Amino acid sequence: MPFVLYVLALAVFAQGTSEFMLSGLMPDIAHDMQVSIPVAGSLTSAFAVGMIVGAPLTALLSLRWSRRRALLAFLITFLVVHVLGAVTSSFGVLLATRVVAALANAGFLAVALATAAGLVAPDAKGRATSVLLGGTTLACIAGVPAGAVLGQQWGWRAAFWAVALVSLPAVCAILRSVPGGAASSTTPVTGAGVAAARARHELRALRSPRLLVTLLLCALVNGATFCTFTYLAPLVTRVTGFGAAGVPAMLALFGVGSFAGVTAGGRLADTRPRQLLPAGGVALLLGWALFALTAGNAAATVVLVLVQGTLSFAVGATLISQVLYAAAEAPTLGGGFATAALNVGAAIGPWCGGIPLAAGLGYRAPLWVSALLVALALVAGGVAEAVRRAAARGERLRTTAA
Template identity: 45%
Template sequence: MPLAVYVLALGIFTQGTSEFMLSGLLPDIADDLHVSIPDAGLLVSAFAIGMVVGAPLLAVATLRLPRRTTLVALQAVFAACHVAGALAPGYPLLFITRIAGALAYAGFWGVAVATAVPLVPPAARSRAVALVAGGLTLATIVGVPAGTLLSQYSGWRAAFWAVAAATVVSAVATLLVVPGDRDGHRPPASVRAELRGMARPQLWLSYAVTGFAFGAVIVTFSYLAPLLTEETGLGEGWVPAVLALFGVGGMLGLVVGGRTARTSPLATLGWGLAALAVLSGLLAVAAGGATAVVLALVFCLGAAGYVTNPALQSRVFTLAPDAPTLVGAGNTAAFNVGNTLAPFLGGLVIDAGYGYASVAWVGAGLAVLGCAGVGWAARLARPAPGPAPRGRGHRPPTPSPPGRSGCAADRPWAPHPATPHPASSAPGRPHHLAARAPGSSAPPAVRRRPAAVPPPPFAPPPRRGRRRVVPRAVRHPTTVAGWPGHESSTRTASSPPPWRRSGAMATRGPPPGSCARAPG
């Protein structure tokens, strides 16, 4: 795998850390800025909405720009937003910096995936996309716990400073390692061509499956901490370790999905979503049971939730290869639609009084909808069936070779013209396979091969180019055998056949009963 792909994954890691670490910083932010925790939680929603809106808009705005330059510029904007957020004196400025940072992050996602795809051969594209997306999973495993730990000792502003510094390091690595456009990786030149490439029903169906699949796993992950503390009875000190366990399962799922998505993407999506639905239902049932069972289900839920990511990311480029930038941006927006709507649905269920374990049922329902979308996509991708065979004993007709008349006697295989005995007919069976009627001595009709038809008395004259050249007559006579029932005639090699001669021989043709026609 090229080094540039790992550098792009590093950029996703540094910015993805900021996307998820805010959930652990909300109490400190609320106390420092003198707002309520629900108001501080709006910062998470603002980031998600900025991702949804910014992915397609920035993809169009940066379509004609060099990709390496675009990646570095977006990372610089993201780092500047976090510096401004760390220095923000109040809540409004922090809210604005979160939206601006989300716009830059969304643009980086789309351009990074579109840059990684042409760097590898077609057989390794799914692995490259899985590696780039693995930066976000690594952020869940390492970045989010590290940001939370840093905020506990140095405040939430220190976490923002750390993200800004890591983003600057990633931007420098991108500038040094990612190849420029002069190396042969130029972006598409036309927005209209990319929009035309996205006009495919299969592509938008894949976006819907992406939203359902990511929403099915993120709705449980968003409320996993209160589920563990309120339903399972786990101590709050163990929650970061369980979240890291979820991330380890997600990394394992990415590795497996990156290998299987290359050969069977729809099967990977189908089995992954089915497993996600089953595991979400089991977690909803066993949330108040044994802790070991819950921990095992959390690990498996992370693996099943992220095993579909490589197929979701790489399949859209296969469906619309002529729109790589907009396709990646649209897929990023689809991920964040699921990231925004699924927790909202989970909150509605909790507010209705069904408890924290009920969010797992919401995840199971979304996974079932994703399975239905995958089945529909498989049906659309199935080739049209050919004509079905007519039954036992059917053979397709053999075309007549050149020079033959095309009648039944000229075919190498044909049924006997005799009509089968009426009593030998049986419903659903060919006549030649039907049994004889009781007491009947007539044999059943069979298929017979006709007698061979003799070839024409002379070969057609050769062709030279487009002119028909008749060879010169041979001076000595040549004896040519006539048709059956006709005497042998003595003529030269260039003399016409008997049925073409003038005079009395002009009306003579092939013998009666023959299917041969006069050539020419």
């Protein structure tokens, strides 16, 4: 893999730390800002909504920018709003910084995914995707637990300062390592008319049923992941019985699983996606249900946090690579489509998990919601596959009759 992919993964590490670290900081933020935990959970949903809106819009904007300019603009904006979030005393301002940070993150990830796909062979998109997402999983292993420790020792604001500081070397590395060509081509786009024509051409990729179904599956599977992950800290402290010191360990364990899942997904996504996705989906569904039933048992919780992290990211990373394959006619916006779908899930997951929490159904409830979302993904994927096979049989019959 080209070295520049690892540079981009460094920035994704900082952004992934920011996106995921709230799961370990949620109780402290709620207490400091004098809001309930479900209301504090809206910070995760707000970030996801910003990613949803920002992914396609910022990808369109970057059509006229060089790779370096686009990535630097998005990353510097991300850094600045984290400084603002670290110093504000207003929950409303904090919420707004999460939206702006998400817009910047969305633009960065969309351009980074498109850049990664363009830097490797046509049949290696899965491996390139796994390198980028490796930054996210390393954030789960190291960044998120470190953020939780910082939050416990010096308050949640320290974690925001840490994200800003980690972003600085990524800015320097992008200046030195990222090519200056356009984000979607080696030839810069000039003229609003040319950029608009390219945008219209790439948006036509959304007519593909295969792409639309894959985007739906991305949203549902990622929604299941975020539904539980957002409320993992209160789950392990109030249901499993771990102390506050156990939260960073559980977050790190989930991150270890996610890294293993991305690594496995990257190796299989290019060659055996049809085998991995249904088998992984069924295992994921059973795992969430089993977790809900055994969350009060410490040993079971430790095992299932690791297993579900692995399965969630193996299936999720494979789906992202399949979006890039299905959106081959949209080399720039394909990354935006994938980012938006992932964050539709990241928005609906915490929201859906918060509904039973607000109704007083307890902290096991998000686990059941995660199981339901994966079940919906399996049904949607099964129906789409049945339709595809029926269409293929019909085409064979017409060919035979002719």
